[in-house]
Amino acid sequence: MMKAKNGNCVSLSEFEKLKNDLVEYKEKMSSLSLQLEEMKKQKNEQEVEKEDLGKEISELKSKNLRSDKENARLLKENQLLHEKVSEISSADESAKNTIKLMDEEISQLKVNVFEAESFIFEQHKLGFDKALQQAKYFYKIRIDEGNFDVKKDVYNGELVPANEIPDNDAEEINIES
Structure with a gap:
């Protein structure tokens, strides 16, 4: 058992669990960061595709001088393109929400990592203080005399x-x- 500054005791197994949690948090934060970058890349690609589709729609509208058969075909393609734009817009919103949630989770993981690192540092310091107190007790050495x-x-x-x-x-x- 190790005693923290606030008077709570922490078992070595709990201390080891906290150290393992710290490693896990760091790995998860790294994984989420990579996923976030990939989603941002996909979002940019979707925006480019959305722009290209918008240009294509505009071009199709400007070519309305074609025959009725051609116009019917273009109208159908135009409708499909509008559906695809709508689908991409929905995916874009979903990606924005996911990115926001991932940013929040990364922020929380950073807080957890900081707390775990602070706790580990405190435990190392308390362990050193414990050894000094035992030296003082067992060997009657005054530790404050330099x-x-x-x-x-x-x-x-x-x-x-x-x-x-x-x-x-x-x-x-x-x-x-």
């Missing part, structure tokens, strides 16, 4: 500045020793 320096570490049995420890040896330091 004996601790977070910029130093134990290396080969001596307390040395952390930046003087070779990188390849820094990974092999056993924290428990």
Whole structure:
């Protein structure tokens, strides 16, 4: 159990679940962002197609000097084009609503990610404070007298500045020793 600033206790399994949720939120946010970009691309393509259809309708209207048979055929094509424009307009509205919902969900996911990252940071800080309090309790060390320096570490049995420890040896330091 870890104790948060507000006095609530959080189990390690709940802490791990929150970390996993954070990863899941980040993946979902990335996936939704890709979907949003794809929908925006499709919307732009539909707008171009809508414009092209509008031009085609205008051209068909201007050619009304043709024979009755030709006019009937053009009228039918014109009706089909109007239906397609209407269909695209409906799809455009649906896409706008979906984009709006996805933007809202991305915003909420960003809030969730921030909260989870803040919680994880707080738990790491509380864990460090817990270790210091145990050192104070078990070894009767006064931690407020400047004996601790977070910029130093134990290396080969001596307390040395952390930046003087070779990188390849820094990974092999056993924290428990």
